Amino acid sequence: MPEEIDQLQSLVESLTQKLIDYGADPKAAISCVKEAISQTTGIDPKKTPQVGIEAFGDSSINIAYRYWVKTSDYFPIQYAVNLAVFKALKDASIAIPFPQLDVHIVSKQNANDALI
Numbered sequence: 658m659p660e661e662i663d664q665l666q667s668l669v670e671s672l673t674q675k676l677i678d679y680g681a682d683p684k685a686a687i688s689c690v691k692e693a694i695s696q697t698t699g700i701d702p703k704k705t706p707q708v709g710i711e712a713f714g715d716s717s718i719n720i721a722y723r724y725w726v727k728t729s730d731y732f733p734i735q736y737a738v739n740l741a742v743f744k745a746l747k748d749a750s751i752a753i754p755f756p757q758l759d760v761h762i763v764s765k766q767n768a769n770d771a772l773i
Contacts, residue, residue: 668701669728671735675742676717678752683710683718689749690722693741699734701725717754 677686687708694706704725711721722742726734746753 667727667729668704668725669731670723670725671731671738672721672723673735673739673742674711674719674721675746676714676719676753677746678754679716679718681718681751683720685749686718686720686746686751689745689751690720690742693745694722694724694738697734697738697741699726699730699737701727716757 690708706724708722710718712719
């Protein structure tokens with residue numbers, strides 16, 4: 658098997674998502690994630706990691722990041738990157754929110770007033 662094909666087959670993409678608070682600066686969060694990835698060994702240097710806003714959730718801005726690693730190193734490197742990202746966001750005081758739901762209770766009196 659040619660060396661290039663063997664190298665391609667031995668790489669796997671890791672796609673992960675972290676949530677940040679709507680009050681956080683997305684550019685700062687993206688910078689933290691990029692820095693954390695760049696400081697983790699074992700990531701394929703030939704492919705540039707990709708980091709950006711993936712979606713806007715109910716309680717968060719969803720930051721996704723992609724990088725490529727050898728198949729045999731997938732889980733150890735994924736765990737190392739996730740820990741590095743968590744520490745970088747914490748050090749930058751960027752909150753990772755937990756899901757929450759606001760419930761508004763309307764009293765019977767207020768409900769009757771609304772019908773009038």
